[in-house]
Amino acid sequence: AAGVIQSPRHLIKEKRETATLKCYPIPRHDTVYWYQQGPGQDPQFLISFYEKMQSDKGSIPDRFSAQQFSDYHSELNMSSLELGDSALYFCASSRRAAKNIQYFGAGTRLSVL
Amino acid sequence: QKEVEQNSGPLSVPEGAIASLNCTYSDRGSQSFFWYRQYSGKSPELIMFIYSNGDKEDGRFTAQLNKASQYVSLLIRDSQPSDSATYLCAVNRRRNNNDMRFGAGTRLTVKP
Numbered sequence: 001a002a003g004v005i006q007s008p009r010h011l012i013k014e015k016r017e018t019a020t021l022k023c024y025p026i027p028r029h030d031t032v033y034w035y036q037q038g039p040g041q042d043p044q045f046l047i048s049f050y051e052k053m054q055s056d057k058g059s060i061p062d063r064f065s066a067q068q069f070s071d072y073h074s075e076l077n078m079s080s081l082e083l084g085d086s087a088l089y090f091c092a093s094s095r096r097a098a099k100n101i102q103y104f105g106a107g108t109r110l111s112v113l
Numbered sequence: 114q115k116e117v118e119q120n121s122g123p124l125s126v127p128e129g130a131i132a133s134l135n136c137t138y139s140d141r142g143s144q145s146f147f148w149y150r151q152y153s154g155k156s157p158e159l160i161m162f163i164y165s166n167g168d169k170e171d172g173r174f175t176a177q178l179n180k181a182s183q184y185v186s187l188l189i190r191d192s193q194p195s196d197s198a199t200y201l202c203a204v205n206r207r208r209n210n211n212d213m214r215f216g217a218g219t220r221l222t223v224k225p
Contacts, residue, residue: 033213042201042215043157056212090156099145100205102213104156 002027004093004105012111013081021076021108025093031055032074033092033102034066043090049074050096078110086112116140117204119216127224132189134219136202139183146178146185147203150196151218157201161187192223 005024013019025032031050035043036059045058049068060066063081068074078085088109092102118137126132134148145164149157161176163169163185169176175188185204189196202216 042217045213088154101147101159101162103159104149107156
């Protein structure tokens with residue numbers, strides 16, 4: 001079965017640069033979530049989209065933005081990167097009609113040098 | 114205080130034993146409860162979900178929910194070394210399940 005696809009898998013950036021992470025949800029899933037997971041920490045919810053509209057906002061910094069496109073894929077844009085942004089970034093998707101159970105992608109490992 | 118609390122472990126059990134993982138949550142209005150397994154550097158993988166009080170069994174896994182005590186647990190029977198991972202408890206606070214909070218995870222080691 002198709003899973004959540006994230007790209008790139010690894011990304012290395014320098015301080016103050018920008019980064020764009022992409023997420024392709026499971027087919028027919030209408031909701032996308034972004035999480036940030038630092039070393040040894042639990043996933044922290046950043047933001048979610050339902051039917052291309054922002055539905056919830058968590059601890060997403062103002063330097064970050066995200067959107068969901070007409071084909072339901074989502075992009076997380078990160079600007080003015082800081083060393084502390086180094087983390088695993090997971091995307092999850094769900095289908096509201098199926099109790100919104102979240103399935104996670106493999107993640108993007110971002111390293112800010 | 115975190116909204117979802119777990120013992121960080123490590124929890125070590127011998128192969129073939131029962132591993133018991135516990136989780137408490139603070140929001141009494143929480144609607145649904147999940148256990149995810151996460152291997153180091155990998156993504157969380159859904160193991161079980163439970164919505165109603167009582168037990169739910171799936172193979173070697175049993176989830177137990179007690180909403181009055183705000184407590185959810187995961188039992189792993191016949192533990193295998195491949196079960197060694199961090200187990201994340203996640204609680205969803207809304208009926209449409211789009212507000213999920215994770216515990217810090219319990220690291221389980223199953224020794225051969």
